[in-house]
Amino acid sequence: MTAIASLVRTAADGKPPPFSTNRLLAALRPDALAALAPLLTPIELAIDATLFDSGDDVETTYLPCGPTQVSLLVITADGQEIEAASVGREGAIGGVVSAGYKPAYGRAVVRTPGQAFSLPTTQLEEVKTRVPAVADLFDRYADVMIAHMMQLVACNALHPIEQRACRWLLFAHDRSGDAPIRLTQETLAQLLGVQRTTISTVARTLQDAGIIHIGRGRLEVLDRPALEKRACECHDAVEAHFHRLLPKVEL
Template identity: 40%
Template sequence: MSASGGNGNRLLATLPAADLDLLGPELETVALNQDAVLARAGDEIDYVFFPHSGAITLMIDMADGSTVATGVVGREGAVGSLSVLGSSPSGITAVVRAVGTASRISAPRFHAAFGRSAAIRQAMQKHIRSMLIQFQLGSACNALHPVEARMARWLLQLRDRVDSDILPLTQQALSQILGVRRTTVTLLMRNLRTRGAIRSDQRGRIEIDRSRLSAAACECHRVMRLEAEEIFSDNMARSRAAALTDNPRISEIETDDAL
């Protein structure tokens, strides 16, 4: 582990330098190992993670042992950030589905910086809004759309975070994410292979055809992605405006360059 800034995390990248400095001394870079549990339902949240790469699913654990995913987080967001809403045990289990790295900060330290910085609070409000969109659309998708379309949507969401057509997933992991039996996943994979949406399905590795998988998915993936991009476009515009306000010379140089 080593000291780190917000390298690679889009949420941290929206912060002006002075506000990022409130977190910087406390951030450390950690590995996100396959199947690692970053937060467990019922436990207090010890750390907030800002992924640089990789993908983490947010899982709901039912009393009978079954599970279902409610959201996925990559370098656009954070895990454990909802703890700023109040001290309470985690309501979800966060599981690494694709390896990567993250900036990690203790929850108390993050809460202290959150209280001192309007920019950090604004960034977290945007992130929470993005997650709520995932939760709301995901709930509607689970209720209204066929399970094959839902599987295609989840594979695309994970692909967006991994930025590769090869996903490090087992059928068992997919059954946990979808909340269906392993035999159902096997049947769905066969159907998607027939349609050319999946090129190969080896143990722990699924290769997809993105365009054909998009055709098999419901509209929820596209809507979630567009909403997230809109949120980050707004965040980046605000950060840029703040930087120009703090450094008027930058504005002068850019004006000269434009002439």
């Protein structure tokens, strides 16, 4: 794997994000959080940074904060990248499957840059063995991730591209809030496995309807209720399952 030292840096030149900016950490009881806190390093994740690649041992676990968003990608034989799931402030990348050698099946790439916490996966596994609350939280999140991926399989097979694009934007808006989503139409097309011209048509339709505003590499959601109406049921299905399993964790 290409070294990521140039793509991530310790956030030593500014204040580290509070633990509440990652919802998994915010859901921990104070005693459980105290077991993890000394191990967490605040870092900045740069856009397009590859956190690990297919076949790599997942040595580091990342917990995104605020609007930071990472795509988990499946890489085809001809080099195409298709998004299997995305992770933001509600979750973690790495550290979800416990113990042993953990080769990654796909690639993790930063789509929306920003702050995160990192820690060695081996240290996280050690805390899980000592603190049942931490192990339980990550086990529940692993179940949510499986549900997310299962729903995306159904979505990609059954729903038209406009609904799928709106579903993706809803998840991104959950994490970014009112801040613009840093995203190009070309990137969204790659993630959804369609031609850029297809996404351009969808984007123009949504912009003409006053639902989004497209800038240079940036997208703003102007009318969230209208975006929800245009999307399929997949966003709501995943969110409902998330809150059933992790009722104290907010998206």
